[in-house]
Amino acid sequence: MATLGPSIDQLIQALRCLPGVGPKSAQRMTFHLLERDRSGGEHLAEMLSKALANVKHCQRCRILSEEDICSRCNDSSRREDQLCIVEMPSDVIAIEQATHYQGQYFVLTGHLSPLDGIGPEALGIPDLIARFDQKIVTEVILATNPTVEGQATAHYISEIARSRDIHVTRLAHGIPLGGELEYVDSGTLSHAFAGREKY
Amino acid sequence: MATLGPSIDQLIQALRCLPGVGPKSAQRMTFHLLERDRSGGEHLAEMLSKALANVKHCQRCRILSEEDICSRCNDSSRREDQLCIVEMPSDVIAIEQATHYQGQYFVLTGHLSPLDGIGPEALGIPDLIARFDQKIVTEVILATNPTVEGQATAHYISEIARSRDIHVTRLAHGIPLGGELEYVDSGTLSHAFAGREKY
Ligand SMILES: [Zn+2]
Ligand SMILES: [Zn+2]
Numbered sequence: 001m002a003t004l005g006p007s008i009d010q011l012i013q014a015l016r017c018l019p020g021v022g023p024k025s026a027q028r029m030t031f032h033l034l035e036r037d038r039s040g041g042e043h044l045a046e047m048l049s050k051a052l053a054n055v056k057h058c059q060r061c062r063i064l065s066e067e068d069i070c071s072r073c074n075d076s077s078r079r080e081d082q083l084c085i086v087e088m089p090s091d092v093i094a095i096e097q098a099t100h101y102q103g104q105y106f107v108l109t110g111h112l113s114p115l116d117g118i119g120p121e122a123l124g125i126p127d128l129i130a131r132f133d134q135k136i137v138t139e140v141i142l143a144t145n146p147t148v149e150g151q152a153t154a155h156y157i158s159e160i161a162r163s164r165d166i167h168v169t170r171l172a173h174g175i176p177l178g179g180e181l182e183y184v185d186s187g188t189l190s191h192a193f194a195g196r197e198k199y
Numbered sequence: 200m201a202t203l204g205p206s207i208d209q210l211i212q213a214l215r216c217l218p219g220v221g222p223k224s225a226q227r228m229t230f231h232l233l234e235r236d237r238s239g240g241e242h243l244a245e246m247l248s249k250a251l252a253n254v255k256h257c258q259r260c261r262i263l264s265e266e267d268i269c270s271r272c273n274d275s276s277r278r279e280d281q282l283c284i285v286e287m288p289s290d291v292i293a294i295e296q297a298t299h300y301q302g303q304y305f306v307l308t309g310h311l312s313p314l315d316g317i318g319p320e321a322l323g324i325p326d327l328i329a330r331f332d333q334k335i336v337t338e339v340i341l342a343t344n345p346t347v348e349g350q351a352t353a354h355y356i357s358e359i360a361r362s363r364d365i366h367v368t369r370l371a372h373g374i375p376l377g378g379e380l381e382y383v384d385s386g387t388l389s390h391a392f393a394g395r396e397k398y
Contacts, residue, residue, distance in 0.1 A: 045244045
């Protein structure tokens with residue numbers, strides 16, 4: 001087995017924690033960094049450590065944030081009565097870029113997946129219930145992914161919201177089924193958001 | 200412009216130094232690391248810093264190595280009279296995995312590219328000439344990429360070697376033109392290596 005030494009092998013292996021990076025691309029990345037872009041590599045190591053140290057989750061909406069309460073949750077110009085529920089931080093970015101939504105968000109950081117041991121607790125549902133019970137939110141907008149798991153999660157949350165007399169909507173049809181929200185083009189996403197339906 | 204704060208934005212930006220990583224994949228990698236694999240991210244930052252600190256170039260063959268002289272150059276069981284010249288460290292790995300070659304290597308770390316200011320000095324040609332002048336090498340095997348630049352580089356080196364009465368061969372036809380050596384399947388590469396031709 002041809003090898004270039006432990007530090008190189010370990011870096012190739014470590015790069016494989018990145019999504020979409022197999023053995024061949026990890027090797028290519030390693031040679032690129034060591035052979036052609038050492039300053040880029042040093043900068044990457046530094047920014048990675050910095051982000052891991054500084055970035056936590058907003059205590060209110062659970063999005064990735066460097067502050068205890070994120071800038072959106074702290075923005076008093078945003079409506080308090082609308083709450084949009086998404087799976088991932090990237091979905092918030094996508095909706096903010098595509099729509100004029102000016103309400104609140106709640107980031108589940110995933111979807112219900114009993115086989116993987118991901119239940120309501122892991123998605124912050126108890127916090128969400130506490131939020132409903134403050135009786136400020138009057139509309140919940142379900143924007144989970146249009147996958148089987150995303151829809152099951154939306155259904156679960158809709159039952160809880162409806163039992164508290166909260167109006168529940170979901171994004172309008174138009175989003176391709178089986179896709180992931182962050183890959184939907186912004187025209188479609190904007191349209192689906194504006195035309196959201198009662199759930 | 201929707202953003203999640205400076206540390207996250209900087210990490211997304213820093214990841215783009217990796218080959219093949221555009222804005223969308225950099226964002227996806229960032230969210231994956233911060234949301235789902237922090238220990239993988241910490242390990243990556245550590246291995247990256249370690250490799251950048253420990254890995255230099257072999258003083259003899261210029262391959263990436265943690266030692267001043269790499270394990271292959273230090274291996275006294277390998278033939279001293281054959282010298283295989285490649286563009287990149289990954290080409291050495293590919294040849295070692297595909298063939299039974301037991302001679303020496305010299306890694307140019309690129310090819311002649313006058314427009315980018317990459318001349319003979321940057322490719323270590325003076326060291327290569329010094330090596331030729333030791334009169335130990337009797338066969339130079341040119342294994343640069345079958346691209347225009349790789350072939351021009353091979354031609355340049357062949358002239359130098361021939362003026363010193365060194366036998367010059369190149370890998371046999373069979374390697375697809377315009378491709379990169381490291382992506383050639385190992386059967387083709389092995390065949391081309393065994394059937395190398397006089398240059
Ligand atoms: Zn927040
Ligand atoms: Zn060496």
